[in-house]
Amino acid sequence: MRWEFASPILLLVVWQVLAMLFPGRLFPTPIAVAIELWTDIVDGKLIADMAKTLRRAAISFTIAMALGTAIGILFGRSRFVDRLFSTWVIVGLNLPAVVIAIVLYIWLGLNELSIILAVIVNKVPLVVTTIREGVRSFSTDYDELALAFRMPFRRRLRLVFVPQLTPYVLAAARTGLALIWKIVLVFEVLGSDGGVGFRINTMFQFFDITGILAYTTAFIVVVLVFEYWVMRPLEHYVLRWRTDRG
Amino acid sequence: MADGPRLNIDVDEKRFPGSAAPLLANFHVTIAPSQVVALVGPSGVGKSSLLRMIAGIDDAYAGTITIDGQAAGAAPPAGFVFQDSRLLPWLTALDNIRAVREQTTEAEARELLARVGLAGSENAYPAQLSGGMQRRVALARAFSVNPRLLLLDEPFVSLDAHLVAGVQRVFLDLVRDTRPTAILVTHLPEDAAKIADRAIVLDGRPARIAADIELTPAPDSRSAEQVRALAHALSNYDEATT
Numbered sequence: 001m002r003w004e005f006a007s008p009i010l011l012l013v014v015w016q017v018l019a020m021l022f023p024g025r026l027f028p029t030p031i032a033v034a035i036e037l038w039t040d041i042v043d044g045k046l047i048a049d050m051a052k053t054l055r056r057a058a059i060s061f062t063i064a065m066a067l068g069t070a071i072g073i074l075f076g077r078s079r080f081v082d083r084l085f086s087t088w089v090i091v092g093l094n095l096p097a098v099v100i101a102i103v104l105y106i107w108l109g110l111n112e113l114s115i116i117l118a119v120i121v122n123k124v125p126l127v128v129t130t131i132r133e134g135v136r137s138f139s140t141d142y143d144e145l146a147l148a149f150r151m152p153f154r155r156r157l158r159l160v161f162v163p164q165l166t167p168y169v170l171a172a173a174r175t176g177l178a179l180i181w182k183i184v185l186v187f188e189v190l191g192s193d194g195g196v197g198f199r200i201n202t203m204f205q206f207f208d209i210t211g212i213l214a215y216t217t218a219f220i221v222v223v224l225v226f227e228y229w230v231m232r233p234l235e236h237y238v239l240r241w242r243t244d245r246g
Numbered sequence: 247m248a249d250g251p252r253l254n255i256d257v258d259e260k261r262f263p264g265s266a267a268p269l270l271a272n273f274h275v276t277i278a279p280s281q282v283v284a285l286v287g288p289s290g291v292g293k294s295s296l297l298r299m300i301a302g303i304d305d306a307y308a309g310t311i312t313i314d315g316q317a318a319g320a321a322p323p324a325g326f327v328f329q330d331s332r333l334l335p336w337l338t339a340l341d342n343i344r345a346v347r348e349q350t351t352e353a354e355a356r357e358l359l360a361r362v363g364l365a366g367s368e369n370a371y372p373a374q375l376s377g378g379m380q381r382r383v384a385l386a387r388a389f390s391v392n393p394r395l396l397l398l399d400e401p402f403v404s405l406d407a408h409l410v411a412g413v414q415r416v417f418l419d420l421v422r423d424t425r426p427t428a429i430l431v432t433h434l435p436e437d438a439a440k441i442a443d444r445a446i447v448l449d450g451r452p453a454r455i456a457a458d459i460e461l462t463p464a465p466d467s468r469s470a471e472q473v474r475a476l477a478h479a480l481s482n483y484d485e486a487t488t
Contacts, residue, residue, distance in 0.1 A: 148326040149346035163336040
């Protein structure tokens with residue numbers, strides 16, 4: 001546990017040493033970045049941009065997870081549906097994210113809907129694939145158990161199906177979040193009226209590397225807070241029955 | 247005390263798709279209330295399939311199986327014990343018992359666990375229990391569903407000998423207290439000799455009854471020597487059929 005805490009400190013030390021070895025405007029020290037970060041927080045700009053980005057990520061994530069889970073279950077349960085639409089999923093998985101964003105910007109304009117839709121279209125195939133595998137791995141033994149004891153459908157759903165699916169939903173959520181954090185920013189760079197990506201793009205025009213690193217640091221802190229305060233406790237609670245968990 | 251039901255098994259034909267010979271043909275057995283019957287025979291003879299037909303899991307056969315006059319599929323579900331304990335790993339021992347029957351209260355589930363010697367393990371997950379403890383929970387779960395009719399599919403398989411003795415003791419205590427009708431599927435004559443009142447030895451395809459034997463004295467009062475003698479007698483039938 002102590003090594004986990006040592007890790008970011010080590011990163012900061014390496015950064016500071018490198019910045020001292022290669023001094024200059026394009027390689028700021030962590031202290032300079034921290035001062036810039038504080039200034040951006042105090043004047044409210046960073047908070048507003050971060051809120052915009054997080055809102056987009058949250059909406060996209062929620063819709064993509066719900067949609068992907070529903071479609072994944074359908075694919076996992078119906079061989080016919082899986083065969084008919086599996087190529088769509090493969091295309092969706094391999095379609096470059098930038099292409100989807102540009103096409104949607106052209107069709108729908110540079111607006112909020114386009115960004116959110118582009119993120120959803122990018123993420124849904126990933127969720128579908130993970131959930132489909134989860135449903136396919138359902139144990140027939142538990143089906144037989146439910147049949148032998150004649151468990152009603154809703155009870156079977158709650159006590160037999162959902163717990164088997166949960167590890168896959170968590171896996172899809174985790175990989176999906178990692179993807180969404182990245183592509184939301186890329187799409188904001190491509191075209192938006194605010195957000196972390198938009199601001200980084202503006203800073204890029206002025207070669208403001210200190211500002212870019214300040215925004216990036218803030219974003220990484222948010223991602224880590226979400227990982228350690230939301231995802232891990234949630235995963236630990238939901239999968240508490242697993243004895244192989246350290 | 248809950249006396250078990252009478253079972254009438256009249257299977258005209260049970261055949262798996264694509265199979266040349268039927269698994270069962272003109273198979274008729276009557277099981278008296280509160281009798282503990284062991285179905286003994288080699289693997290693949292149809293013992294487990296018959297158990298699933300009685301449980302109402304498999305209704306793809308010609309004929310009728312009735313439980314106290316009711317068709318198997320319409321009768322109250324039997325308490326089924328599978329080869330593996332088949333506990334839901336994400337539920338505690340207590341919740342595993344309550345999962346299969348909505349009406350089972352927490353107090354009833356606790357009492358059942360105590361009866362199988364697992365008081366204090368209510369909140370343990372299956373992975374935290376030994377193989378023998380898991381089978382006991384499975385037995386308690388079966389009792390919670392239907393204390394009158396128990397169907398046990400090789401419930402002692404892949405357990406160490408000392409654990410088997412423990413689970414069998416628990417089973418005999420429950421049978422003595424509640425007098426259910428029970429059908430035990432086993433390939434081991436020793437299991438039948440220890441806990442059954444009657445043994446039906448199956449062989450061939452379609453399965454035929456090679457022997458139908460009343461096992462006396464009652465399991466509770468059987469000495470170790472008597473168990474050995476009965477197991478030996480059943481082995482002779484079993485070997486003759488394989």
